[in-house]
């Protein structure tokens with residue numbers, strides 16, 4: 001079972017960036033904990049600070065055979081209609097994740113332009129948001 005974990009702009013700074021909001025684990029640590037927790041999942045990890053690179057990655061997911069995508073789109077979540085259209089253009093389910101509770105923060109973070117084309121959204125559980133999304137996808141695989 002293949003799962004893509006895709007992180008957008010600034011998520012490469014996780015661990016040092018606003019640790020009170022995003023925790024002190026780096027993305028590499030979180031990714032390795034995911035592998036340990038879900039040994040039967042074949043993970044691919046992807047991070048980009050570029051909107052176009054993220055769109056290109058999403059375009060390829062159907063032919064790569066992922067059961068799903070765990071997507072933390074960072075701030076692209078709040079304004080990227082082109083990312084939304086990319087998600088809508090593929091059949092592979094995409095789970096929107098956020099470490100922080102975006103509804104408890106600034107007004108602009110309460111809008112997601114991608115939620116409506118995602119399978120579901122998990123927000124506010126810190127790094128466990130990723131774990132919850134992988135769990136949901138793995139339970140759903142093949143159904």
Ligand code: DQA
Pocket residue numbers: 009010011072073074075076077097098099100101102109
């Ligand atoms: C985030 C929330 C976004 O609003 C923000 O731009 C991020 C991270 C989160 O994981 O909580 O970069 O997606």
